[in-house]
Amino acid sequence: MNKTLVKGGLIVGLVLLMASCATAPPMAPFSPQSLDGKVSSGDYVAKPENFVVVFDGSSSMAEPYKGSLNTGNSKFAVAKDLVDRMNKTMPALPIQGGMTAFGLGKAPVTTVYGMTDYTQDGLAESLGRVSSPAGTTPMGLGLTEAGTLLKDASGDIAIIVFGDGEENTTTTAALDAANALKEQFGDRACLYTVFVGNTDKGRKLMSDIAATSACGMATSADELASADAMAAFVEKVFLEKAPAKPVAKPAPLPVPQPKISWILSGVNFDLNKAVVRQDAKDILQNDIKILKENPQIRVEVQGHTCDLGDAAYNRSLSDKRANAIKDYLVSQGVAADRLTARGYGEDRPRFPNDSETNRAKNRRVELVPMN
Template sequence: MKPNFSTLFFVVTIAFLMTACATPYQAVPPFTPVDVDARGHALKTQNVVVILDASSSMDDGYQQWKKFDIATAVVHNMAETIPADAGIKSGLRTYGHDPKFSSKSTLLIDDVGDFDKIGSQKALSTITKAGGTSPLERAIDAAADDLDGLDGNSALIIVTDGKDMGMGPVASATAIKEKIGASLCIYPVLVGDDGGGQWLVDEIARIGGCGFATNADNLARGQQMADFVNKVFIGDMMDSDGDGVADDLDRCPGTPAGVKVDAVGCPLDSDKDGVPDYLDKCPGTPAGVKVDSTGCPLDSDGDGVPDFLDKCPGTPAGVKVDDSGCPVTILDAGASSWTFNNINFEVSKAAIQPSSYGILDEIAAGLAANPRMKVVVEGHTDSTGARAFNMDLSQRRAQAVADYLIGKGISPDRLSAKGYGPDRPVADNDTRLGRSKNRRVQFTRVD
């Protein structure tokens, strides 16, 4: 029987209208990645398994795109954004599948290993069409084995529409969290706007504890994806010495624990002497003063008065000085003679006893402090023994003292030696005390 013309016209018209009204799905918008610089940062997450929903509901449209195209774009763009040199281990697992692709409910299409951007994207490109059921719980269970035994913190990123999945994924999320513990964070990414799917991703994120749920719409642009990658993978700037200044800004790495530092990580040096406060034994040194390794002003002559205050540098070792670093002279500039009974010699000899070196050094310092002074070094004995012997002995002793002072830097033309023997007593030679007073060295000023 010939077809009725009007019936044929109706069928053709309906077919035409259906074709005309159908809106073909568009390609997802182009993506321009934004660099994520992990240098100088401690990794927050060292391992990640991404679970991609390839079930039949993902073949449906959302706005002007297929949900599966959106989901694969999220995974692809994430791989574009993760720093290649960050040291992350990654794997990609799918579930559902078009029967022509695989009959298995879940597949690890990119084994867990060092993150390889090209390898990850190549594995992703093998799945071109969604289909099959939605056994997300099986994918989560398998991911628990994928992540088992890995060092460091792990992330489970689930890209799904969450549609018509029941409570199985919730139970599996609880199980994987209990198995791996605090080192696992879960980040579900919802594709589309299904109400049940929204509840599911929120609940899985809650179970994960330290992760969060988001929508694929919030990851479409380069900066959005970079922010996501930073939050999931990249931790704070590394601060190896724990001084509060990140390593890439720290000009003084290795600062000891507890030491206060400035904005560039260097120990504080309040007096700017080049020695940090925690090593500075002389804080508050005036600006420009040279210091030693302990931060104390230099004292080149070792007299206890720092160089910047020392008005008499080069004082001989052991000589007493005043606050200005000048010798405390025992040769009072206002006197004309000075008598010393504590310059001792060996018995009947002119050899000076070492115990007398200190007083002689002070005398030398006194002469050095008065460079125009000239003196006669006089030797005196008591009356014990022959006069001629005592005259010779006193002369030799006076000369020995003069020679000692010359050896300390006093010019010879400022000194002369004279022995008077017992001829100029100052006390009674008949007494022991008197004789000790007569045995003396006297300095008489001649200028």
């Protein structure tokens, strides 16, 4: 690098900085808009896994900024304030961060932060060490250094450049370096530029750098002047909607159970008897088959009597008849825990007890599904 050029840049930067410090008004107050709620709610997650700030600390940044944000301050002071505003607006994110500055009158490029786990305090402390503008503007080397910092990075990348676009060295042209980053990282890297300058030439270069990545964008100090605008910028660079949560599949509807009600009209009993007759056993074979084919069905075995005899006797007799049928079903392979035997005595006649024929029909057992 030309020593005379560097020395001249140092002198010019120092003179401009002293002049701006003597007259610079206080920086505009800034209250960041919090984005923490969007992250803590789970609605948003970190967009990149890594980011690097590339900061212009060259002598041209000592010139007064002519835009509307913090007018009367140097471009250097306005750019530092913008990085500080961005940092204060950023929510806590599990990402890697870094910052490199070019110019500063020392080495052409200086890494001042990272790569490391990002924290607001860590970036703020590192920004504080960027003390004064000086030297030439090797913006291309600043971008190349960002690529070096990120060479081992996995996942997506955001590179944010703050400067005036007044490149005055072609050691590595800024646009060539931006294209090299595109070649190095492909679609994983998004370049964002924040123009803090006064010339159309500088604005165009910053815009062209951002355009090398399809996912990047170019903006300016004045466009980020409000807290809302800075929050929107931080959200675009650092956040994205969380992936949609999988919708829980509704529980399958229960399989409709067959509605079965058997009246074992052929299963009758002799008067005052609870013995299962052979004709009843023959009829029960069909019911046993149905029960075995439908193991989900639970059955109440209901015993009944006619009206002859007193109520207590008939209740006891109906219990015996119900249990006799239950025992027979169990002996034929129907699980006992699916059967509940209960006698109803003479309380539920199916036919009027006005003849011996009807009374014989009422001396019966019915199988009634419970589910």
